[in-house]
Amino acid sequence: MSFDEHLNNFIKQREQFGTPSQQRQQKRNAYVVVDATDQSKAREAMAKEQELASKRAEFETKQHHDRIKGRCVLPDEAKALESTQTHARPARSRSYCLYPATEKRSQTKKVQQLALILNK
Structure with a gap:
């Protein structure tokens, strides 16, 4: 060959x-x-949400902000805070007594009883 x-x-x-x-x-x-798995779909969804969140954050940082109690908030958040804010009642001097009037009566009765005992 x-x-x-x-x-x-x-x-x-x-x-x-x-x-x-x-x-x-x-x-x-x-x-x-290959068909997409649940994990790959979740990864894609998270990546998409992160992109949207970064765009939203960029937009919000350029907007006008109001300062309420040391926090920077957007105007619509400030309105929501004002509408949900409740007016606080002043605290009681003795929070353990539910009925201060009855307590005063019982104290006056005790004083009267002591006065009777001392006068005898």
Whole structure:
């Protein structure tokens, strides 16, 4: 077998089967479509929400802010805070007594009883 015959056989085989490097490239280039998993869908949703949040934050930082009790709030948040704010009642001096009038009566009775005892 001469070199020409050997070379011709090699060329025929390569044409029939393709070179190993071509087969490898075909396998590499072959893109397999796989359905999205729940995890990949969640990842995409979180990435989208993060983008929206960053755009929203950028927009909100450029808006006018009011300062309420040391916090910077947007005007609509300030209105909401004012509408939900309740007027606080002053604290009682003796929070443990529910009925201060009855307590005073009982104290006056005790004083009267002591006065009677001392006068005897």
